[in-house]
Amino acid sequence: MKTDRELQEDVLEELDWEPSVNASRIGVEVKDGVVTLEGKVDSYTEKWAAERAVKRVSGVRSLAMDLEVALNASLSRTDTDIATAAKNVIDWNASIPKDAVKIVVEKGWVTLSGDVPWAFIREAADRAVRGLLGVKGVINQIAISPPVEPRNIKTKIEAALYRRAHVDASAITVGVNKSTVTLSGKVDSLAEREIIEQAAWSAPGVKSVVDNLIVT
Template sequence: MKTDMQMQQDVLAELKWEPSVNAAQIGVEVKDGVVTLAGHVGSYAEKWDAERAAQRVSGLKALAIEIDVTLPGSSKRNDSDIAHSAENVLQWMTYLPEDAVKVVAEKGWITLSGEVDWEYQKQAATGAVCHLMGVTGVSNQIVIKPKVSLSAVKSEIEAALKRRAHIDAQKISVEIQGANVTLTGTVHSFAERDLARHSAWGTPGVRNVVDHIKIA
């Protein structure tokens, strides 16, 4: 198991390795395996990329983001322009049904709402708007609407987990209640926990995933 100092060094190295992030503007603190990122960045996209860079480091138990987005003068836009840009980019996405996602912009912060069929569609919507100029944050309130029976969901999730060679599916328990999936058990890294969650979200009909997986 990594010490807090080793974890801090690894996260700092990963931030420096990520070309879209100015690592000099971001501080890293670690306590009991919980990583906190703090500082100031010039765009929400950079904040987004810094978060994902930290999540790539093995042994990460939890991540707290205290990064502020401070837009330079040339990047500031009014909410009307931001909302129109977000609507346009979402309309051009092949992942999303037409008019499935609604946009509200307030002080640079975008709120997405609506209904889609899959988790990847929900995440793609965030990915599409987070890089727009003038955006200071994104709140994804899109709901996943089940389309199929959930009778086979548990077996499909367990089969997906077993296909992941570096995940011991026997150590992960899957429980179904309505359209909600609860995962419990133990894995060896943040990345493995993320793969387990991805397997659950990739199953048709899943509307919510409750993650109680622990990292050994």
């Protein structure tokens, strides 16, 4: 197991390795495997990239994002401009059903709501707006309303986990109660935890996923 000092060094190196992140403006603190990022970034996209970089590092048990999105004048946009741009990119996204997603923008923060049949659509909406100029953060409140009744969810998710590389499916327990999936067990990184959660969301009929996975 890595010491906090070793983990801090690995996180700093991973941030420095990520070309879309200015690592010199980010401070990293680690205590008992919990990583905290502090500082300022130029865009929400950079903040998101920093988060993804840290999740790739083995040994990170949890992550606190205290990064502030400090837009310079050339990147600032009014809430109206952001709302218009967000509507356009969602309307033009072939993965998102027309009029399924509602958008509210306040002080640069974009809130998404509505109902969609699959989790990948919710993620597509999130991905579409987080790279827009002027966005300081995204709150995704889109709900999943499956078009089909859940059937053999447990078997399908377990099969999907065994197909995925870098996932020890034997260490994961999948529990199903109607349309809710509960994941438990141990994983090596936050990135692996995310892969497993995405696999659960891909099963037909899943409405919610409870992630009780522990990063060791």
